Amino acid sequence: DVKVTQSSRYLVKRTGEKVFLECVQDMDHENMFWYRQDPGLGLRLIYFSYDVKMKEKGDIPEGYSVSREKKERFSLILESASTNQTSMYLCASSFFGKGAFFGQGTRLTVV
Amino acid sequence: QQPVQSPQAVILREGEDAVINCSSSKALYSVHWYRQKHGEAPVFLMILLKGGEQKGHDKISASFNEKKQQSSLYLTASQLSYSGTYFCGTDASRGAQKLVFGQGTRLTINP
Numbered sequence: 001d002v003k004v005t006q007s008s009r010y011l012v013k014r015t016g017e018k019v020f021l022e023c024v025q026d027m028d029h030e031n032m033f034w035y036r037q038d039p040g041l042g043l044r045l046i047y048f049s050y051d052v053k054m055k056e057k058g059d060i061p062e063g064y065s066v067s068r069e070k071k072e073r074f075s076l077i078l079e080s081a082s083t084n085q086t087s088m089y090l091c092a093s094s095f096f097g098k099g100a101f102f103g104q105g106t107r108l109t110v111v
Numbered sequence: 112q113q114p115v116q117s118p119q120a121v122i123l124r125e126g127e128d129a130v131i132n133c134s135s136s137k138a139l140y141s142v143h144w145y146r147q148k149h150g151e152a153p154v155f156l157m158i159l160l161k162g163g164e165q166k167g168h169d170k171i172s173a174s175f176n177e178k179k180q181q182s183s184l185y186l187t188a189s190q191l192s193y194s195g196t197y198f199c200g201t202d203a204s205r206g207a208q209k210l211v212f213g214q215g216t217r218l219t220i221n222p
Binding site for chain 2: 031033035040041042043044045048050056058059090092094096097098099100101102103104105
């Protein structure tokens with residue numbers, strides 16, 4: 001079974017903190033994604049990576065950065081967390097031309 | 112830009128049929144469909160590649176009209192287990208599978 005593992009299910013951080021969300025996949029997928037999910041807004045793409053060290057901005061990259069130093073790991077970084085970044089964050093991975101597999105999500109609360 | 116899904120919500124009785132539509136303003140290489148149950152990660156259902164194909168398994172099928180940049184998901188003789196939120200994901204980047212999702216359609220099946 002494909003596994004996409006996110007490091008935390010729940011996180012509470014203070015405004016202004018630097019936050020790292022980690023995602024690891026075990027299927028050698030080329031593509032990895034970070035989305036945020038908010039009620040009524042669906043899944044919005046933050047960043048996308050199609051290879052190690054390669055990244056592309058999604059629809060809402062402001063306030064976020066990413067790192068992909070190894071093929072299996074894709075990190076989302078909130079440089080200075082703000083309350084409007086309180087959300088559910090979902091990581092996913094896929095082979096090109098195939099369906100994506102999602103992690104269980106990290107519910108981040110910024111206070 | 113996110114694709115647009117319609118309707119936003121559907122309530123059915125068990126055994127009834129449903130159609131969920133997805134449209135994009137961009138030329139698409141592929142369309143994905145996913146289902147998310149409450150509190151769980153989205154799960155891949157099927158992918159339709161450029162070529163106007165129709166796919167399906169069991170009583171869930173989908174079509175892709177590449178000229179209109181539209182896809183439809185068909186659920187026939189719905190079962191209680193079909194309840195959840197359905198998302199279409201579109202890929203307008205042939206070389207990279209940058210997957211952008213719609214806002215979702217909430218499907219409720221009542222006995």
